Amino acid sequence: MNLAARSSASVWHPCTQMKRHEALPPLAIARGKGAWLYDETGKGYLDAVSSWWVNLFGHSNDRINAAIRDQLDTLEHVMLAGCTHAPVVELSERLSTLTGHALGHCFYASDGASAVEIALKMSAHYWRNQGHAQKRDYVCLAHSYHGETLGALGVTDVPIFRTAYDSLLRAAHIVPSPDARLGDDATQHAIAGLRALLEQKSDQIAALIVEPLVQCAAGMGMYSPAYLQQARALCNEFQVHLIADEIAVGCGRTGTFFACEQAQIWGDFICLSKGISGGYLPLSLVMTNDQIYQAFYDDSVERAFLHSHSYTGNPLACRAALACLDIFESDAVLLNNHERSAYLNQLLMC
Numbered sequence: 001m002n003l004a005a006r007s008s009a010s011v012w013h014p015c016t017q018m019k020r021h022e023a024l025p026p027l028a029i030a031r032g033k034g035a036w037l038y039d040e041t042g043k044g045y046l047d048a049v050s051s052w053w054v055n056l057f058g059h060s061n062d063r064i065n066a067a068i069r070d071q072l073d074t075l076e077h078v079m080l081a082g083c084t085h086a087p088v089v090e091l092s093e094r095l096s097t098l099t100g101h102a103l104g105h106c107f108y109a110s111d112g113a114s115a116v117e118i119a120l121k122m123s124a125h126y127w128r129n130q131g132h133a134q135k136r137d138y139v140c141l142a143h144s145y146h147g148e149t150l151g152a153l154g155v156t157d158v159p160i161f162r163t164a165y166d167s168l169l170r171a172a173h174i175v176p177s178p179d180a181r182l183g184d185d186a187t188q189h190a191i192a193g194l195r196a197l198l199e200q201k202s203d204q205i206a207a208l209i210v211e212p213l214v215q216c217a218a219g220m221g222m223y224s225p226a227y228l229q230q231a232r233a234l235c236n237e238f239q240v241h242l243i244a245d246e247i248a249v250g251c252g253r254t255g256t257f258f259a260c261e262q263a264q265i266w267g268d269f270i271c272l273s274k275g276i277s278g279g280y281l282p283l284s285l286v287m288t289n290d291q292i293y294q295a296f297y298d299d300s301v302e303r304a305f306l307h308s309h310s311y312t313g314n315p316l317a318c319r320a321a322l323a324c325l326d327i328f329e330s331d332a333v334l335l336n337n338h339e340r341s342a343y344l345n346q347l348l349m350c
Contacts, residue, residue: 003028003040026307032059041128053216053248055279057327063276065321069315080108081315088320094325095272095287098257102266103287107305108313112273113147115284117268118211120151120285122305123207123241129295129303132203138172139208141190141196141242143179143216144243146209155209158217173197173205179221187223191230198238207241207268212259216248241268241292247284251275251324252334255341268292278324297320 001009001320004025010019013026035058037045047055057064070116075085092106094231107122109115120138140146140155147153153162154169162169175197176320178190198205212228215221244267251272256262258270269292273284296305311317327333 009349013272016325034058034060043216046076050275051279053253054274054277056251056275056324057278059279061278062328063327064280064320064323068316069279071319073343075315076198077311077314077316079310081308085313085318087316087322088313088317090124091321094286094322099266099270099287103270103289105288105290105293107286107307108287109284109309110282110288110311110314111284112245113152113270114309115191115247115271115273115286116146116155116243116245116291118286119209119243119245119288120155120207121307122269122288122292123243125159126241126292126295127206127304129298134204135206135240137201137205138192139175139205140172141146141210141215142174143215144175144177144211144223145211146211147247163334171211173201175208177215177218177221178223178227179215179218180223181221187230189229191234192224194231194234198234201242202238203207205238205240207243208235209243209245211245212249212255212267214249214259225263228260228265232263232265232267235268237273240294243267243269243271243273247271247273252328252337255333255334255338259330277317277320277322278327280320281310281314283317322334 007022007026007028008018027045028039029037031038032047035047035182037059047059050056078085080088080243088108095106096104107118109118124136127133138155142157144155144157146155148161150165150168151166155172156162157174176190176193178187180186196210208231210228210231213222213225223300232242244260250270251257251274253275254262260266260270267297268286268289271284272287276285277283296303298304
């Protein structure tokens with residue numbers, strides 16, 4: 001029995017109707033290099049989806065490999081409750097610098113959905129600590145996607161993922177999407193819908209969560225930075241947090257390291273995962289500001305953010321992330337991407 005057949009018999013693959021593998025077995029990948037994956041016969045496959053949008057700098061990247069090997073000989077893992085280590089501190093400091101220190105506190109997990117869960121919980125807990133325990137509802141955009149754990153699925157509006165689990169979910173308020181494909185007035189229509197909801201229910205709402213600039217699971221629905229600017233202003237006006245889910249769109253995917261930069265705003269929370277470790281190891285994090293951090297800083301344990309993951313801030317994953325940040329800097333990645341984009345646009349106009 002070959003590897004693909006063995007996999008179909010023993011591995012339950014994600015987002016897959018397993019019966020289909022009877023006719024179309026999974027690709028049995030033996031190795032990867034650069035943008036290419038290779039099966040056991042040596043046949044190459046272009047990894048055009050970057051292995052679910054995680055691989056920024058190619059498979060088996062020499063510099064990321066070297067960083068992980070170096071870290072492996074020093075410290076492979078230590079729990080982050082009561083302990084710390086150099087890679088997680090340096091990564092947090094460097095990410096904070098990339099926000100101009102607007103977001104100076106990082107909370108770590110393993111995957112994107114977990115980061116969303118953390119941001120949702122942290123927002124509601126903040127309001128509880130501030131004496132507003134009734135602010136525990138969330139708002140998401142129509143057609144949004146934020147993950148498939150129960151909390152993240154509650155702020156996801158993609159029926160194929162959530163219909164079977166609706167009875168288990170705490171539903172969010174859904175407001176119009178600013179997707180540019182909906183017409184020239186999509187931004188203002190979406191803002192009007194958001195304002196109408198906040199005017200009515202802001203005393204119950206903890207946070208608005210958005211995928212900045214691109215709603216990926218909605219078929220790459222793109223929208224104007226003006227929506228982010230106006231949504232940020234409305235959140236300030238009605239005392240509602242803004243959660244920027246940059247799991248797919250962050251780490252340079254939209255032309256700036258953070259998509260929020262193009263609107264010249266910051267979320268109260270930014271969620272990162274996928275590309276942050278270059279596709280090497282599971283890593284996610286939530287960045288937030290000092291005002292939110294200080295609301296948890298107290299003698300009382302009950303006011304602390306009591307949330308954890310066993311592999312939070314894993315040193316190997318953090319070293320991979322640091323190596324990715326090094327590549328962004330040393331190779332002028334964002335600048336070069338703008339030049340490539342201009343070249344591709346020119347070709348498309350011909």
